[in-house]
Amino acid sequence: MLVQSIYVDEGQVKERLGALESQSTKVIVRAVNRSYTSGKNAIAEEARKGYYLSQHDVNGKNILKITKATYSNPVATLKYTDRHRNLNLWNGKKAVSPGKIIHWSHGTPNVPIYKAAVKRGHGKVEMRGENKPFIQKVRSGEDGEFVGLFRRRTAKRDSQLVGVGGPAIPQILKQDTIMDRFQRTAGPVLQKRLDHEIDAVLKGVVK
Numbered sequence: 001m002l003v004q005s006i007y008v009d010e011g012q013v014k015e016r017l018g019a020l021e022s023q024s025t026k027v028i029v030r031a032v033n034r035s036y037t038s039g040k041n042a043i044a045e046e047a048r049k050g051y052y053l054s055q056h057d058v059n060g061k062n063i064l065k066i067t068k069a070t071y072s073n074p075v076a077t078l079k080y081t082d083r084h085r086n087l088n089l090w091n092g093k094k095a096v097s098p099g100k101i102i103h104w105s106h107g108t109p110n111v112p113i114y115k116a117a118v119k120r121g122h123g124k125v126e127m128r129g130e131n132k133p134f135i136q137k138v139r140s141g142e143d144g145e146f147v148g149l150f151r152r153r154t155a156k157r158d159s160q161l162v163g164v165g166g167p168a169i170p171q172i173l174k175q176d177t178i179m180d181r182f183q184r185t186a187g188p189v190l191q192k193r194l195d196h197e198i199d200a201v202l203k204g205v206v207k
Helices: 010-033 036-050 055-059 087-093 169-173 176-202
Strands: 002-006 064-067 076-080 134-140 144-152 161-163
Touching: 002 036, 002 176, 010 176, 036 055, 036 064, 036 076, 036 169, 036 176, 055 087, 055 169, 076 169, 087 144, 169 176
Parallel strands: none
Antiparallel strands: 002 076, 064 076, 134 144, 144 161
């Protein structure tokens, strides 16, 4: 899990507002809630520079939960949670090739070797080994089906299937380059919005 917060020192805002310091919380909430989108997009853009990820892979509703700033809690948070999703779902289902479900004919598979890539700058790597991964369709729930990348737990043909997952998204986002990009982007945008909101209050535009 990764949680990034966007907040402002209320004391400094009150000092700038002077006699209108009672408006400080309103100023902060408006500035913060107009800033988190830039931070969110910066994280996704920087992550996609190094990994084969779609925007949805990073900012999808099952990955990112946004809590907006409120008067009772003037802090916005970006909370990223993710399990090691099946590798076949990565990058719009383009991480693994060929994207064919395995079939056997007279003991011979229609796909001898699958290849996969997660990081940019690296070609797709053949997934070999005694229990080579393969794409298969399995039951999901009572009536559903799921197509994913699996391997056998052991070398036996009837051994249990085990899903092959990619890296967890929060673990990727914790990298220094991505967090630095978040700070470099969200910080200036927040300051600009804060200046705008304070100026509006002082000029009587916002009450």
